[in-house]
Amino acid sequence: MPTLYIAVTNHGFGHATRAASVATEVRQRCKLAGIPLKLIMATRAPKWLLDSYLIGDYAHYPVGVDIGVLQSDSLTMDKASTLLEVQAIQAAEDRIIAAEADYLQSQNVDLVLADIPPLMPKIAKAAGVPCWMMGNFGWDFIYKPWGDEFKPVVEWIGDCFAQGDRTFRLPFHEPMAAFPNVTDVGLTGGIPKYTAEYLRKIMASDVPPERTVLLTFGGLGLSKIPYDALKKFPDWQFITFDTKAPVLPNLYQVSDRAMRPVDWMVMCDRIVSKPGYSTFAEACLLDKGIITITRDCFAEAQILIDNIQNYAPHKIVEAEDFFDGDWSFITDDLHPAQTSEKLDKNGQAEIAAAIATYLGQQMVANS
Numbered sequence: 359m360p361t362l363y364i365a366v367t368n369h370g371f372g373h374a375t376r377a378a379s380v381a382t383e384v385r386q387r388c389k390l391a392g393i394p395l396k397l398i399m400a401t402r403a404p405k406w407l408l409d410s411y412l413i414g415d416y417a418h419y420p421v422g423v424d425i426g427v428l429q430s431d432s433l434t435m436d437k438a439s440t441l442l443e444v445q446a447i448q449a450a451e452d453r454i455i456a457a458e459a460d461y462l463q464s465q466n467v468d469l470v471l472a473d474i475p476p477l478m479p480k481i482a483k484a485a486g487v488p489c490w491m492m493g494n495f496g497w498d499f500i501y502k503p504w505g506d507e508f509k510p511v512v513e514w515i516g517d518c519f520a521q522g523d524r525t526f527r528l529p530f531h532e533p534m535a536a537f538p539n540v541t542d543v544g545l546t547g548g549i550p551k552y553t554a555e556y557l558r559k560i561m562a563s564d565v566p567p568e569r570t571v572l573l574t575f576g577g578l579g580l581s582k583i584p585y586d587a588l589k590k591f592p593d594w595q596f597i598t599f600d601t602k603a604p605v606l607p608n609l610y611q612v613s614d615r616a617m618r619p620v621d622w623m624v625m626c627d628r629i630v631s632k633p634g635y636s637t638f639a640e641a642c643l644l645d646k647g648i649i650t651i652t653r654d655c656f657a658e659a660q661i662l663i664d665n666i667q668n669y670a671p672h673k674i675v676e677a678e679d680f681f682d683g684d685w686s687f688i689t690d691d692l693h694p695a696q697t698s699e700k701l702d703k704n705g706q707a708e709i710a711a712a713i714a715t716y717l718g719q720q721m722v723a724n725s
Contacts (some may be wrong), residue, residue, distance in 0.1 A: 359394045359719035361565055363467040363487075365478045367400035367497075369426020370576050372636035374403035375545045375618070376528075377412035377473045380492070383710035385414050393718050398465060406615045411548055419461075423454055424475040427500065432576035432632050433653055435678070437504055444501070444511045451477065459484035468720045471713065472522070476515040479522035490524040492543075492709060494531040494635050495658045526709050529701055530635055530665040534659070543709060544702025547640035549622040557625050561610045565595035571688065572629045573598045574619040574637055585609065587685040588700070594688065597622050620644075628671075628692060633659040636667055641704055647671035647692045651680045668697045 364381055366510035367373045369476065381397055388395040397416040399408055405418050409429040426435045427445045435720040443481055445476060447454065454477060462470070462485035473479035474493040501508040516536035525537040529545055558564070573583070585604050588596055595611045599619065603611050612622065620640040631637045635658075641648050648666050653659035666672050672694040679687075 359396045360469075360721050361387075361396040361398065361465055361467045362713065362717060363398045363400060363462060363465070365423070365470060365475050366399070367424050367426050367473060367475050368422040370429075370432065370634075371403060371407055371426075372424075372576065372578055373473050373493075373632050374401050374407055375411055376546065376636050376639070377471070378408050379490075379546055379548050380706055380709050380713075381416070382413045383412060383706045384713050387710050387714035390719060391714055391718055393714065393721055395717065396465075398467070400435065410616055410618050416702050419581075421458070421461075422475075423458060423477045423481070424497065427656070429582045430568060433580060435655065437655075440501075441504075441508060441511070446598065447477070448511060448514055451480075451605065455481050455484050468715065469716055471709075474519075476518035478659040480518055481520055481522075482523075484640075488523045489521075490713070491519070491522045491528065491537060492526040492528060492546075493534070494528040495661070496532075496536055497538060499532045499534075500657050503655070505647045513664055514707045524610075526705070526712075528635065528639075528705060530638060530662050532661055541708075544705035545639045545643050546706040547636060547643050548618055550621050550624045550644070552617075552624070554622050554624045557622060561595070561597070561625075561692070563595045563610070565593070566621045567627045568624060569593065570595045571597070572619060572622050572626045572630075573600070574629060576634050576637070577634050580632070584681060584685075584692065585621070587683045591684065591688055597625065630688075633662040638662055638670075642666075642670055642701055645670075647673075649673045649675060649687055649692070651675050651677045653677065667695070668692070669695050669699070669701050 364377050366377045380427055387394055398419050400419045400421050401418050402420050402422045428440045458481045467487050470487055470489040472481040472491045474491050479489045481648050498512045502512050519536040522538055525540045527540050527545045529532055540608050586608055588609055599612050623644050623646055627640050630649045631652050633650055673692050675687050
């Protein structure tokens with residue numbers, strides 16, 4: 359049975375959800391081709407999150423070989439602690455590689471897909487397994503602007519990435535110069551599970567999509583969302599996944615873990631978010647507008663903000679205005695996309711087709 363091992367960076371939920379979306383597409387293609395896939399999801403992301411995106415059986419291997427950025431919420435970063443943790447991983451590199459390469463061999467892994475822990479190319483190479491990567495940035499790109507103290511780990515990370523075998527570069531990307539054998543692909547993301555009519559009944563709302571807004575700020579959320587601002591818009595409907603949100607007549611709190619932000623996007627014409635690939639990609643897949651707050655000191659954020667202005671109806675809101683409660687942006691018209699060029703929406707299919715083809719070839723070779 360061909361075995362696919364998907365390694366997910368331990369940073370928020372976005373990497374896990376897009377990796378799980380690709381995994382589901384791989385499984386469907388393998389099934390159609392008669393390939394009996396064994397899937398291992400290597401991530402510390404919670405299983406309930408993976409279950410909300412993944413269809414079919416899989417092994418959840420809760421390992422972490424990187425940390426991304428340590429954060430108290432989706433905007434607040436701890437750079438000093440992040441540096442110490444990355445340095446600790448670098449110092450333990452040989453031990454980590456040996457242990458994880460043994461695991462890959464014990465599971466008879468045929469292919470690693472990494473999104474996008476830096477050590478995975480070295481681990482895969484030690485196990486004699488090819489490592490394909492997908493992403494729109496590398497952690498070297500995030501850490502590089504943070505000062506000279508990060509320079510040694512930036513160089514180390516670049517060297518790690520360079521040892522991969524293939525890279526699928528997603529939209530909204532930085533140059534990713536350290537990555538080998540780059541193929542540009544289109545958007546990835548989940549497919550809504552429910553109809554707008556079904557969700558409207560659950561929410562008991564007759565507010566039309568043009569006055570319905572999804573508030574979504576990533577897996578870690580935001581620590582101080584000024585929900586009192588919603589009282590200024592009594593004829594609007596808001597949707598949140600925030601379990602700590604107050605009870606307001608125009609705010610619906612989603613409590614079902616099987617439901618995802620992408621499921622509720624079908625209810626809205628616009629989404630209020632922080633900069634994040636998965637949210638932006640899923641909104642663009644559904645042709646929804648994005649209102650995004652700014653984010654300082656995280657290099658990916660500006661690339662996302664620049665790109666969303668090119669490809670989607672949008673409005674950029676300064677974080678200070680958002681947290682001060684000036685939510686006049688809710689009723690403002692969104693700016694149109696600045697280019698007529700359309701984003702490719704077939705990235706998931708492209709990546710999955712390449713993986714299924716490779717695994718099929720391995721099955722034949724091993725039979």
